[in-house]
Amino acid sequence: MSGRVLVGVKRVIDYAVKIRVKPDNSGVVTDGVKHSMNPFCEIAVEEAVKLKEKKLIKEVVAVSCGPQQSQETIRTALAMGADRGIHVEVTGKDYDTLGPLQVSKILAALAKKEEAQLVILGKQAIDDDCNQTGQMTAALLDWPQGTFASEVSLENDKVKVVREIDGGLETIKISTPAVLTADLRLNTPRYATLPNIMKAKKKKIANVKPADLGVDLTSRLEVLRVDEPPQRQAGMKVETVDDLVVKLKDAGKV
Amino acid sequence: MANPLRGEVVRLYKNLLYLGREYPKGGDYFRDRLRSAFSKNKAVQDQEQIKALIARGEFVARELEALYYLRKYRAMKKRYYEE
Numbered sequence: 180m181s182g183r184v185l186v187g188v189k190r191v192i193d194y195a196v197k198i199r200v201k202p203d204n205s206g207v208v209t210d211g212v213k214h215s216m217n218p219f220c221e222i223a224v225e226e227a228v229k230l231k232e233k234k235l236i237k238e239v240v241a242v243s244c245g246p247q248q249s250q251e252t253i254r255t256a257l258a259m260g261a262d263r264g265i266h267v268e269v270t271g272k273d274y275d276t277l278g279p280l281q282v283s284k285i286l287a288a289l290a291k292k293e294e295a296q297l298v299i300l301g302k303q304a305i306d307d308d309c310n311q312t313g314q315m316t317a318a319l320l321d322w323p324q325g326t327f328a329s330e331v332s333l334e335n336d337k338v339k340v341v342r343e344i345d346g347g348l349e350t351i352k353i354s355t356p357a358v359l360t361a362d363l364r365l366n367t368p369r370y371a372t373l374p375n376i377m378k379a380k381k382k383k384i385a386n387v388k389p390a391d392l393g394v395d396l397t398s399r400l401e402v403l404r405v406d407e408p409p410q411r412q413a414g415m416k417v418e419t420v421d422d423l424v425v426k427l428k429d430a431g432k433v
Numbered sequence: 434m435a436n437p438l439r440g441e442v443v444r445l446y447k448n449l450l451y452l453g454r455e456y457p458k459g460g461d462y463f464r465d466r467l468r469s470a471f472s473k474n475k476a477v478q479d480q481e482q483i484k485a486l487i488a489r490g491e492f493v494a495r496e497l498e499a500l501y502y503l504r505k506y507r508a509m510k511k512r513y514y515e516e
Contacts, residue, residue: 372448
């Protein structure tokens with residue numbers, strides 16, 4: 180086994196930014212808006228770096244698909260402890276239609292090429308909320324998957340994953356190579372401080388095109404329209420229970 | 434006049450400046466307070482005192498990291514997990 184972990188990181192609009200829809204309802208305003216690494220991807224990077232610090236794996240490779248600016252996201256991953264980066268260049272129309280299917284094809288090709296033992300991703304991106312890339316990647320590679328991981332431990336060539344599911348927690352044991360997706364409580368990601376960012380400048384980021392990996396980026400989806408959620412109606416205060424009943428009857432709820 | 438600890442102080446200042454960019458009340462607010470805090474102690478010469486001040490600065494840096502983490506964690510928890 181190579182002892183190599185591939186971590187996918189996505190550049191998304193920062194979680195604290197107020198999202199605005201474009202006037203023509205074709206999408207969301209991204210020009211000049213603050214972007215950063217998807218929070219779940221940060222947790223994925225942290226887990227990979229932790230595994231390396233425990234000497235359970237040898238190398239952490241950070242991958243991002245997108246335009247030139249995706250390199251900043253890879254640099255953050257390098258500053259958090261990844262060893263090298265791979266920037267898969269996707270621009271223009273291809274980037275607008277880039278979705279989980281295309282990214283998972285790219286990641287599957289890279290995982291085979293890099294002979295990765297584990298692929299760790301965030302469970303979902305905060306911009307599209309798809310929660311599909313990890314699962315699709317595992318399917319394309321025919322590898323087992325440990326999704327919504329809140330605890331990961333390596334035992335020889337098997338991985339024990341505690342998953343956060345609706346009913347509570349589920350513990351599974353899967354063999355490597357495998358795909359894992361990180362959930363919120365997996366770990367506490369470290370902050371990429373200035374000294375670490377300086378050190379990370381020496382680390383390499385390789386540039387790859389999807390065509391080099393033999394991946395077809397055509398999308399089977401078309402975004403028809405993007406709308407803002409309906410405005411929240413103001414609440415009303417009532418004095419007595421009878422008032423409440425009258426108001427409910429007026430609104431046709433009772 | 435170069436104090437041997439000058440390098441450390443400058444490094445701390447740059448680090449705090451970088452961390453402060455994301456401060457909730459605004460990067461400028463933080464930067465102004467950072468500058469006045471550092472320039473207030475400009476005249477200190479005693480090594481032990483400087484070391485104590487540096488330790489305090491590092492404490493602030495760790496507090497900022499914790500603040501940013503908690504903000505993000507709480508936002509994610511509120512958005513994605515029903516209580």
